Amino acid sequence: MSFSHLDHDTLSQWQDNGTAHEVVDIRDPMSFSQGHIPGSYHLDNTSVGDFVERTPQDSTVVVVCYHGHSSQQAALWLAGQGFAKVYSLEGGFTHWQHHHPEQVVRDEGAGPQ
Template identity: 70%
Template sequence: MSFQHLDTPTLKAWLDEGRETALVDIRDALSFAQGHIPGSRRLDNESVGEFVEATPAERPVVVVCYHGHSSQQAAAWLAVQGFAEVYSLDGGFTDWQLRHPDRVEA
């Protein structure tokens, strides 16, 4: 299993239409607290086990990092854990914040 790339406009469309996705943010706690995509949850080494256990394998997972680099490794790891659809957000939170400053939650 592998992950797919997702662009910001597609993620926005999915959120607008209420598509069920598990949106996870792997940035550090301070950065997440200062701003994140509404509906996302922070994922780190402590919380990832619970996330994997609690999240249905068929639910699409979108991984967000700063610029879309680290999220690729995390997405590949989650795909190996058995999630059917895993995406890495290209451009990361930085691109999202630039395009949709009104859709950032602190």
């Protein structure tokens, strides 16, 4: 059981061409609300059980954190839960936001970015 690394250009292509994947963001709630990858799911200790329960094990799962470090631990844990295709986004959300500013959404009422 392991995970792979995914570069931001590949994820951007998946987002653009509709390749099936789940993006889970493990950053703190405030950071998530202030900006995240479209369609991503905020994953924390409260929501992880629901995610594991409702997500098919053959789903492609991409884990996002701030800089691509803690997402590796989370990706390894998800692989251990039986998910076959788990990726850690290289460079994390910080890198994504810098290279793909048009592919960042924020929650309403989250304040200025």
